[in-house]
Amino acid sequence: MRIAITGSTGLIGTALVRSLRTDGHDVVRLVRRAPSAADEVRWDPGRQEIDTAGLAGCEAVVHLAGAGVGDHRWTAAYKQEIRDSRVLGTRTLATALAAMDTPPRVLVCGSAIGYYGDTGDRRTDESAPAGHGFLPEVCVAWEDAAKPAQDAGIRTVFARTGLVVARAGGAWGRLFPVFRLGLGGRLGDGSQYWSFISLEDHIAALRHLLDTGDLAGPVNLTAPEPVTNREVTAVMGKVLNRPTLFPVPAPVLRIALGEFAGDVLGSQRVIPRRLLDSGFTFRHPRIMEAVRAAAA
Template sequence: MRIAVTGSSGLIGTALVRSLREDGHQVVRLVRRSPRAEDEAEWDPRRQWVDTTGLMGCEAVFHLAGAGVGDRRWTDAYKKEIRDSRVLGTAAIAEAIASLDTPPRVLVSGSAIGFYGDTGERAVDESAPPGHGFLPDLCQDWEEAAGAAQEAGIRTAFARTGLVISAEGGAWGRLFPLFKLGLGGRMGSGHQYWSFIALRDHIAALRHILDTPELTGPVNLTAPTPVTNREITAAMGRVLRRPTLFSVPAPALRIALGAMSGDVLGSVRAVPRRLLDSGFTFAYPHVDEAIKAALTQEG
């Protein structure tokens, strides 16, 4: 199958491209520069322009591009960059594939469990309404930006991603070194839920969406056993055999992270109802297993 991927240089995109190619699929990587290889095609999300010649013949598109939510402090300027990179980029991809004489059968577009806002101890599946605040508003607009693809009859699914456990990068990649040094600990009260997913399960779930025609609309990509920050901290200590005595008080996080502290201190207890109902099996449903997999089975 010929498959296009945006965000192919990111943590998830890199792993997805590797997985697809290992199984013999032809992958076209959409890049924001002049192509340097035969498997690349150019696009510019800011100008909402896509070189559609690279999309011709594609049966599927994975749209994973977007400025990193945890890469910088959330200034007003960076919040605009986070938003524009997702909303404008998604609109560009959706409109480009909708314009093709033979469009792809499926678009799997990135989203996030930030859609639900702070849910406290309440478990939420894909039927839950959006929350309030920057991330819920962003996720709603991000998903709505794919409207052109849906109107063209392209099966469109939104991968509402949780916290991906990986030693290779992302937020978790920055936590591992601290915990290995014995400097890790809970954040705030530690009672907030962090809905995690192992990187390998995340890639398998994306491919499950691709291969499962009934999966349209939102799909939570989180493990079936969400845990609190306190429980994750304890698991990191167990697996790494390191103390987890340090903690960061909520006021300190608010000062250090600004608006982004709400994402760290907020609680999202998301469950992957649609993945489970469609027959998906998690290889690493529990946090200890996911942490061990990140340390021993990636690469």
């Protein structure tokens, strides 16, 4: 199968390209510069431009591009970049795909469990409404931007992703060095739920979304049993054989992270109801297994 991917150099994109190519799929990577390889197609979401000729023959598209939520302090300018990188990119891609003579059969569009906002200790699945605040508003606009593809009859799936447990990048990639130094600890009081998924399960789940023809709309990509930050801290310490004696008080997080601290301290107990109902099997359903796989 010929598959186009945006965000192919990120943590998830790199792993997905490798997985698909290992199984013999033809992968086209959308890049924001002049193409330098035969497998690259240029697009410019800021200008809403894309070379659709290079997408001819693609049966599927996976859209993963977007500015990192935790990469910078949330200034007004960076919040706008977070939003624009998702909304403009998705709208550009969805509009272009809808206008193709032979559009792809499926668009898997990245999204996030930030859609639900702070859910406390309430188990939350895809039937829950959007929450309140910056990230939920971004996620709603992000998913709405794919409407041209949906209207054109392209099966569109929103992969609402949780915290990906990986050593090499993402939020968890920042935790590993701190814990290896013995400086890790709970964040705030540690009672907030973290909805995680191992990198391996995340890639397998994305491929499941591509291959499962009756899945459309939102699908949570999280492990079945979210855990508290306190539990995460204990598991990280045990797997890495390091003490976890340095909790980070909430006021310190707010000083260091600004507005983003509210999301770090927020609680999301999100359940992958539709993924499980569609027959997906997790290789690392528990946090201990996910952390051990990432640390190996």
